Amino acid sequence: MKKQDLFATGLMTFALFLGAGNLIFPPSLGLEAGTNLFPAMAGFLITAVGLPTFTLIVLGRISSSQNLTRPLPNWMGSTFWVLLFTAIGPAFGMPRAVTVAYEMGVKPFASSDHLMLFSIAFSAVTLLLAFKPGRLVDYIGKIMTPMLILMLLALACAAIFSPLGMPQAPTADYQSNAMTNGLIQGYMTMDAIAAVGFGWVIIQAIGSKGVTEPKDVANTSFKVAVIYAVLMSGCYLAMGYVGATSTPVAANAANGGEILTRYVAGEFGAYGQWLLAAIIVMACLTTTVGLTNACAEYYKQSFSAPFSMTATIVVVLTGVIANFGLEQILKVSLPAILVLCPVAIALVLAAFVFPAKRSLSFTFVAMVVTAFVFGGIDALSILGQMPESMSATLEQSLPLYNAHASWFLPCVIVLALSRLQSVKSALQAKMAN
Known part of the structure; x- marks a missing residue:
């Protein structure tokens, strides 16, 4: 792959991940961490950037996202992918992107409610860009992302060279456990x-540039993941610093979005609101385009569904839910996402140790079941549905329960036992020969 195409694919990957949530989360952390910003951000980057980067590298290593679930029974693999793409697509991720783009990018300038008109226009642009998946790198990587980065740089430079304030004393959560809290966040x-x-979009984009050999796909995916990691880390650090220096204008802000709104108003005046609106709308658009392509690519490869038909259905459902059912659907989709996340990471860990070997189907199934059970416990805790007596018991007996990662150690144990059994079997076979 040419260096220009490689860099454009890395920019595209960065833009796909950079939704409004990624811009809003770090300022809240920065405001609370204060003078402990850097240890808090170090922990934050390990999980917020490290886990996705590791996932992209593993997916490149196995050459196809579909290979991630190949060792599973067909029904289990298909169920995982359908639930995942439904959750991050029309049921949660995409409608949230549309509504956030409207709330922060358009509503401040509107005198009445125009959500329906905005969602129609936003969805139409999303569908237009998604209809030509082969041009995705050109659209996002070479045009939209550089514009987005320039806007973020303007905000970051203002915070660095002309901060509105200085970092204050950290809140209670970040006084002695800044890095741990950063890891959790x-x-x-x-x-x-x-x-x-x-992964479906990125590997397809790499293939569209003529990279098809498994070894080359793995090497290119690694380089793309590194570009993503550097850019996303820079973005998070900049937004975290914005939050840490925003105390004079955002001491009582309710969330990261309010912190950003007040900060850009303080730095750029009336023009700041336009800058923030452009950043948010652009970030949300790149995310919805990427998610539409991911959903459509999956159904095309797995069920031979026409790309255009699937993309249209996904975008139409997104527009409808964004207007009429987002709050209700969140109640259903959020628990599913909280459970799916540990299952997805467990599969990635299994694929890293045992690169999608069909003979190790039992290991992959065990990983899914273990992550599902303990991920469900974490989900109940996060949603506040765990009985207090049970929660107190789990705090004492279940490692990482307070970090909402109680699934991790059991999954590592399953992997370790499977690895030992694999080595033992290999030695026995060698001795037999």
Whole structure:
């Protein structure tokens, strides 16, 4: 692959991940962490950037996202992918992107409610760009992302060279456990599950540039993942610093979106609101285009469904849910995402240790079941549905329960036992010969 195409694919990957949530989350962390910003951000980057990067590298290593679930029974693999693409697509990820783009990019300038008109226009642009998946790198990587990066740079430079304030003392959560809290917050971005979905788009984009040999796909995917990691880390650090220096204007802000709104108003005045609106709308658009392509590519490869038909259905459902059913669908989709995320990471870990070997089907099934059970426990805790007595018991007996990652150690144990059994079997076979 040419260096220009490689860099464009890396830019595209960065833009696919950079939704409004990625811009809003770090300022809140920065405001709370204050003078402990850097240890907090170090922990945040390990999970918010490290996990997606690791996922992209593993997917490139196995040459196809579909190979991630190949060792599973067909019904289990198909169920996982359908639930994943439904959750990050029309049921949650895409409608949220549309509504956030409207709330932060258009509503401040509108005198009445224009959500329906905006969602129709936004969905139409999404569908127009998604209809030509082969041009995705050109659309996003070479045009939209550079524009987005320039806008983010303007905000970051203003925060660095002309900060509105200085970092203050950290809140209670970040006084002694800044890095640990950063790790937890980074994990809660759930970008690891997005990486599994975007893998379909990224590997297809790499293939469209003539890279088809498994070894070359793995090498190119690694380079693309590194470009993504560098850019996303820079973005997170900049937005975190914006939050840390925003105390004079955002001391009582309710969320990261409000922090950003007040900050750009303080830095750029009336023009700041236009800058923020452009950043948010552009970030949300690249995300919806990428998710539409990911969903359509999956159904095309797995069920031979026409790309245009699937893309149209996904976008239409997104527009409808964004207007009429987002709050209700969140109640259903959020628990599913909280469970799917550990299952997705567990599969990636299994594929890393055992690169999609059909003979190790039992190991992959065990990983899915283990992650599903313990991920369900974490989901109940996050949603506040775990009984207090049970929660107190689990805090004492289940490692990483307070970090909402109680699934991790059991999955590592399953992997370790499977690895030992694999080595033992290999030695026995060698001795027999």
